[in-house]
Every structure is written in C-alpha cells, then in structure tokens.
Amino acid sequence: MLAAAFTDFMQQIVSGLASGGIYALLALALVIIHRSTGVINFAQGEMATLSTYIVWTLTFNHGWSYWPAFVVTLLASFGGGVAIHRVIIRPVERGSVLRIVIVTIGLLVAINGFIIWQWSGEPQQLQSPFGTETYDIGGVIVAAQDIGTIGVALGIVILLWLLFQFTKVGLALRAAAVNPEEARLVGVRVTWMLALGWGLAALLGAVAGMLTAPTVGLDPNMMAAVLIYSFAAAVLGGIDSPIGAVVGGLAIGVLLNLLSYLSQYDMFGWFTEELRLPMALLIILTVLLIRPQGIFGKPEVKRV
Numbered sequence: 001m002l003a004a005a006f007t008d009f010m011q012q013i014v015s016g017l018a019s020g021g022i023y024a025l026l027a028l029a030l031v032i033i034h035r036s037t038g039v040i041n042f043a044q045g046e047m048a049t050l051s052t053y054i055v056w057t058l059t060f061n062h063g064w065s066y067w068p069a070f071v072v073t074l075l076a077s078f079g080g081g082v083a084i085h086r087v088i089i090r091p092v093e094r095g096s097v098l099r100i101v102i103v104t105i106g107l108l109v110a111i112n113g114f115i116i117w118q119w120s121g122e123p124q125q126l127q128s129p130f131g132t133e134t135y136d137i138g139g140v141i142v143a144a145q146d147i148g149t150i151g152v153a154l155g156i157v158i159l160l161w162l163l164f165q166f167t168k169v170g171l172a173l174r175a176a177a178v179n180p181e182e183a184r185l186v187g188v189r190v191t192w193m194l195a196l197g198w199g200l201a202a203l204l205g206a207v208a209g210m211l212t213a214p215t216v217g218l219d220p221n222m223m224a225a226v227l228i229y230s231f232a233a234a235v236l237g238g239i240d241s242p243i244g245a246v247v248g249g250l251a252i253g254v255l256l257n258l259l260s261y262l263s264q265y266d267m268f269g270w271f272t273e274e275l276r277l278p279m280a281l282l283i284i285l286t287v288l289l290i291r292p293q294g295i296f297g298k299p300e301v302k303r304v
Contacts (some may be wrong), residue, residue, distance in 0.1 A: 010140045012261040013254060018146035019229075019251020021153030025208040026223075026230035027245035028160070028236070029201035034239050035177040036197045039091060039100045040231070041215040043107035045223035047084075048201050048209030051077040051109055053119055055210055056126050056218055066129040070210065074203050081202025085195040093194075116218045128214035149211050156207055157246055160200070162243075173197055225277060229256070235287050238297025247296065252280065 026044060041047075051073050058069035088107065092099050130148030134141050164170035175183040176193035184190050208230075209223060211275045216222055233252045237244020256276050262268040271279075287294060 002135055007139050008261065009258075010037045011142070012257045013141065014142050014146055014150075016254035016257030017250055018149040018253070019257065020233075020250035021150050022208050022211050022226065022249075023230045023252050024249025025153055025156060025204045025211075025244045026212070026226060027153075027233040028157070028242055029204040029208070030230060030234045031239060031242055031245045032177075032197050032204075034234075036194045037098050037100060038088070039104065040239075041201065042101070042204050043105045043111060043225075044201065044230075045110035045227035046108050046115070047081070048116055048205035048212075048226075049220060049223050050080075051206030052099045052126065052209035052213045052218060052222075053115060055214070056124055057119075059127070060124070066127070073210070074206055077202045077206035078199040081199035082195045084202070085198035088197075089198065090191065092235070112220055119220075124218040126210070126213040126218050145214060152207065152211060154204045156204065159194070160242075167261075169196070173200075228277060229253075229280050232283045234294075235284050236294055238294030240295060240298075241296040242294030244294050248294070252283070256280075 028047065029044055030040060033039070033044070043067060055069045055073040056066040057064075058072065059066055064072075081216065085106070088103060089100065092103055096292050121216075128145050128148070130144040133144045133146070135144065162170075164174055172183070172188045173193050173196060175186075176190040177189050180190045180194075183193075208226065208279065212226055214223060229252055233248035235248070236251065237248030238245070256279065259268060259271045259279065260273065260276070263271040
C-alpha cells in the first residue's frame with residue numbers, strides 16, 4: 001500500500017515538474033519584459049498561441065516534420081517579438097505605465113481576433129514530438145511527453161543563462177534592463193536591446209505554447225489559464241528575478257499537481273480541478289500582501 005502510494009506521489013511530482021517547466025518558460029518571458037518596461041505583457045499568452053498555430057500549420061497543412069517547423073516557428077516568433085516592440089511598444093514606452101498596459105491588452109484582443117479569423121475557433125490537435133510511450137523508472141511510470149517537456153524547458157533555460165552570463169549581447173541586455181541611462185553612456189543601443197528582449201520573450205512563449213498544445217489541445221484560448229499560472233510563478237519567485245521565475249514555475253506546477261492528487265484524501269477533499277485557477281490567484285494575492293518582491297526579489301529602496 002505504501003509503495004503504491006509513494007509511486008503515485010512520485011508520478012505526480014514528475015508530471016508537476018513538466019507542467020511547471022511550461023509555467024517557468026512563460027514566467028521567464030513575463031520577467032524579461034517586466035525588467036525592461038516595468039509592465040506585464042498581457043498579450044504573452046496570445047503571442048504563444050499564435051506561434052503554436054504557425055507550427056501546426058506547417059506540420060498539418062504543409063507536411064513539415066515537427067522539429068524543422070519548431071525551429072522556423074521560433075525564428076518567426078523572435079522576429080515577431082522584435083517587430084512588436086519596434087512598431088507598437090516603442091512609440092508608447094516613454095509614456096505612462098497605464099498606456100503600455102492598455103496597449104498590451106489591445107494587442108491581446110487583436111492577436112486573439114486574428115487567430116479566430118485565420119484558423120477559426122475550432123479546437124485542433126498538435127501531435128506530440130515525443131510520442132505517447134511511457135517508461136518505468138524505478139517503478140514510477142513516466143510519460144515520454146513529460147520527459148521531453150522537462151528536457152526542452154531545462155535546455156532553453158540553460159541556453160538563456162549562458163546567453164546572459166557569457167556573451168556581450170547578454171551583458172548589454174542586462175545593462176539595458178537594469179539601468180538604461182547609464183547603458184546608453186557606455187554605447188549600448190538600449191532601444192535595440194529592449195527589442196531583443198521582446199524577441200526572446202516571444203521565443204520563450206512560443207516554446208511554452210508548443211509544449212502545452214499536445215496535452216490540452218490547440219484552440220485560441222489555450223494559454224489563458226497557463227498565463228495566470230505563469231504570472232503566479234513570476235510573482236512567487238520575484239517579478240524581476242529570472243531565477244525566481246524558474247523556481248516559481250516548478251513550485252506552482254508541483255503544488256497544483258500534489259493538491260489534485262491529495263484531494264482523494266479527506267483532509268484535502270475540498271480541492272477540485274475547478275479550484276486550480278483560484279488557488280493560483282490566491283498565491284498571487286498572498287505573496288503581494290506578505291512579500292511583494294517575491295522569494296528571490298529584492299525590496300525596492302527609494303531615497304526621500
């Protein structure tokens with residue numbers, strides 16, 4: 001009995017890490033844009049959905065293999081993110097925060113409308129590139145989709161860390177986000193660095209969308225709930241902390257999965273699938289009230 005319970009528990013952990021990896025990628029996209037503009041990009045989920053429809057079109061309508069379509073979609077998403085900043089965000093970025101927020105909400109509505117107009121609102125199915133096999137690892141049955149999702153998410157995070165830590169572009173991106181005025185004084189082209197940040201955020205969102213669709217199905221609103229979980233992850237880890245976004249995403253994924261699993265016991269019988277979103281919103285509210293800077297964030301200090 002205990003062995004079976006432990007096996008089920010570990011399966012929920014692995015599945016939670018796979019979901020959390022997706023939340024971490026989208027949370028990381030939110031953090032990158034927040035560090036550079038000071039606002040949350042409410043269109044991040046719709047941008048990810050649009051990218052996922054692109055890969056679906058290439059594979060389903062044009063017969064491409066998944067991974068070439070994956071790479072092309074990432075390049076298109078990156079270019080689209082840069083273009084959005086240059087054309088839509090840059091003209092208003094020196095205005096009030098509220099103005100930028102309204103622009104991102106308008107972008108959300110516009111992209112969602114375009115998706116419905118172009119592909120209709122009918123649910124579609126994007127095949128998993130990892131197959132449907134399962135593996136017995138020490139008695140724990142793990143799906144290939146979960147292993148692949150964890151691997152891709154981890155690989156993307158490592159590549160991004162290497163970019164920011166060991167390249168001149170990464171250093172310029174960090175400087176432009178942290179202190180744009182001083183970065184300009186040392187020759188950093190801040191506007192282009194911010195555009196590259198939007199491109200990277202769009203790329204991360206595209207990966208999150210393409211990893212989500214095989215599990216939940218492809219439709220115009222598939223990333224709505226994922227965006228809320230990712231926002232909770234970013235707030236929990238620290239809205240300005242890339243490391244916090246990753247840790248927060250994994251923590252949210254595991255926590256929600258464990259609560260769903262434990263709901264079979266009387267103590268946690270109150271938790272149902274319908275409470276997953278309210279739980280994420282409760283986490284956001286609690287963190288903002290108790291520790292607004294999140295686990296890894298630093299409190300903002302202002303001189304008076």
